[in-house]
Amino acid sequence: MKKFTLLVFVFMVIINNYFGFQKNYTPGGDEYLAIADVMPEPEGGLAAINKLIVYPQIAQKVGVEGKVYVLAFINEQGNVDDVKVIKGIGAGCEEAVISAVKKTKFKPGMKGGAAVKVKLTMAFNFKLTS
Secondary structure, eight states: OHHHHHHHHHHHHHHHHHTGGGSOOOTTSSOOBSOOSBOOEETTHHHHHHHHOOOOHHHHHHTOOEEEEEEEEEOTTSOEEEEEEEEOOSTTHHHHHHHHHHTOOEEOEEETTEEEOEEEEEEEEEOOOO
16 A cells, blocks of 8 residues: 555656646746736737747758747736747747747737736747748
8 A cells, every 4th residue: 555655656756847848937026927808919910920030041052941839927017028949940940939029029928818928829930931
């Protein structure tokens, strides 16, 4: 019975550590919601962010293409508090996305009629044209 209890405890610790990414990251010390009644939207839409992204020359030269996934932390005023890369493709593409997202103003997320802090996942495609 002791072995079983120990095994369950170890299993729970492993699961907690493995899924720890689901806990709210708090750059400013406050909670950021993953879901709100109204999710934040970039003013001007995603096209506005895409216009700010500069495809790095090195990425173009070596033919880097793909998607960069980021997690943006949007505060109650619609400003970006922080941006974290979830998955990148290298060659400066992540930095280009982070810079563009940080420059963007968002319509704040809303929950229960009040503006709230929200974490928002976004993907940006890098594709070379022929």
